[in-house]
Amino acid sequence: xxxxxxxxxxPVRVSxxxxxxxxxxxxxxxxxxxxxxxxxxxxxxxxxxxxxxVGLLNDIGTEEFAHLEMIATMVYKLTKxxxxxxxxxxxxxxxxxNHDKALFYENAGGSPWTATYIQAKGDPIADLFEDIxxxxxARATYQWLIDYTDDVDIQDSLKFLREREIVHSMRFKExxxxxxxxxxxxxxF
Amino acid sequence: MYDGQWREWKPYVSPWDPCPPIRVKSYVVAPNLFxxxxxxxxxxxxxxEALSRGTLWPALYSPYPSRREWKGG
Numbered sequence: 001x002x003x004x005x006x007x008x009x010x011p012v013r014v015s016x017x018x019x020x021x022x023x024x025x026x027x028x029x030x031x032x033x034x035x036x037x038x039x040x041x042x043x044x045x046x047x048x049x050x051x052x053x054v055g056l057l058n059d060i061g062t063e064e065f066a067h068l069e070m071i072a073t074m075v076y077k078l079t080k081x082x083x084x085x086x087x088x089x090x091x092x093x094x095x096x097x098n099h100d101k102a103l104f105y106e107n108a109g110g111s112p113w114t115a116t117y118i119q120a121k122g123d124p125i126a127d128l129f130e131d132i133x134x135x136x137x138a139r140a141t142y143q144w145l146i147d148y149t150d151d152v153d154i155q156d157s158l159k160f161l162r163e164r165e166i167v168h169s170m171r172f173k174e175x176x177x178x179x180x181x182x183x184x185x186x187x188x189f
Numbered sequence: 190m191y192d193g194q195w196r197e198w199k200p201y202v203s204p205w206d207p208c209p210p211i212r213v214k215s216y217v218v219a220p221n222l223f224x225x226x227x228x229x230x231x232x233x234x235x236x237x238e239a240l241s242r243g244t245l246w247p248a249l250y251s252p253y254p255s256r257r258e259w260k261g262g
Contacts, residue, residue, distance in 0.1 A: 017208035080200070081208040084256055151207075 002062065009066035010160045014077040016151035019090035022078035023108055024148055028161075029071045030105030030113040033137040039064035041118040041134065045127045048120070053128070053175040060168050067161055072103055074154060128176050135169035194218055194251055219251040 028034045042061030046054050079087065079101050087096045094110050105113035121127050142162035146155050195215045202210040231246045239245045 013205055014207040015205075019208075077203075077207055081206065081211045 008070055008073060009063070010070060010157060012070050012073045012077070012157045013153035014074055014151065015153040016149070017078075017081075018149065018151065019078050019082045019086055019092065021149050021151070021154065022075045023091050023095075024145055025071055025075050025078070025108075026106060027108040027141055028138070028145065029068070029075060029103070031107035031141070032117040033134055033141055034107070034113075035064050035068035035071055035138075036105055036113055037117045038134055038138065039068060040115075041120070042131060044118070045120050045131070048122050049124050049127060050179060052178050053124070056171055056175050057131075060171065063164070063168075067164065070157060070161065074157065075103055124179055125176065128172050128179070132169050132172045132176075135165045135172065139165035139169070194220065217251070217253070220249055221251075224248065 030036055039061050042057045042064065046057040046061070049057060079092070082090070082092075082101070084096055087093065087101075095104070095106070098104075107113075119127075119130055121130070139162055142158050142165065146158050146162070149155060149158075194217055196218055197213050197215045199212060200214055202212060227246075227249075231248050233239065233245050234242060234247060234250075242250055244250050
């Protein structure tokens with residue numbers, strides 16, 4: 001059960017009419033290390049992970065959906081007023097013939113999202129290390145996206161999202177430490 | 190517009206939109222949508238016209254002008 005707040009987690013302002021950037025942003029929408037993958041990965045792993053870290057996966061997975069909405073808002077703002085010619089010039093011709101201006105879960109290269117992007121191994125350590133890696137990869141993607149635009153307003157939103165990846169990675173690392181459990185207990189074997 | 194086969198709607202336009210807004214968007218409601226079961230003996234195009242239009246019946250004909258020609262959503 002979720003409670004929905006009808007607002008974005010962090011404001012999204014797009015100042016430059018640049019449909020090209022919409023295509024790049026799709027990497028974080030429907031890409032392997034994107035927000036959809038993140039949300040579905042964590043929320044699915046919750047069920048078979050020790051109780052002590054279920055809440056963490058729940059909270060972070062939920063936040064990823066809030067990030068997904070922010071990316072969707074950016075993509076929509078950048079494409080909603082474009083003509084077919086402009087979308088084609090932005091490299092979105094193949095997207096246009098299949099989806100018109102509808103958003104779709106695909107990466108910047110146009111490959112549709114697939115569940116093979118995520119894993120649930122059933123082993124808590126393996127799952128948490130995948131989650132840590134996913135956060136670091138998403139952080140890197142946000143860096144390259146920030147590099148690829150000169151719109152300072154979109155950069156501002158992307159910098160917020162990048163920072164959240166860093167915090168999430170830290171929390172997942174702490175979850176691993178919690179599951180290692182014996183550390184700091186001064187147990188003598 | 191175009192034989193009443195188009196519907197229009199006005200999407201939200203933000204004062205902060207990055208691109209010049211398209212204020213009215215439209216979509217097609219083709220005639221088959223309004224004929225639950227085709228009645229017999231509908232008026233027909235001439236055979237030549239039917240071949241070029243793709244249908245024998247004016248009641249099913251749906252023109253589609255390219256959006257490259259009339260700018261719009």
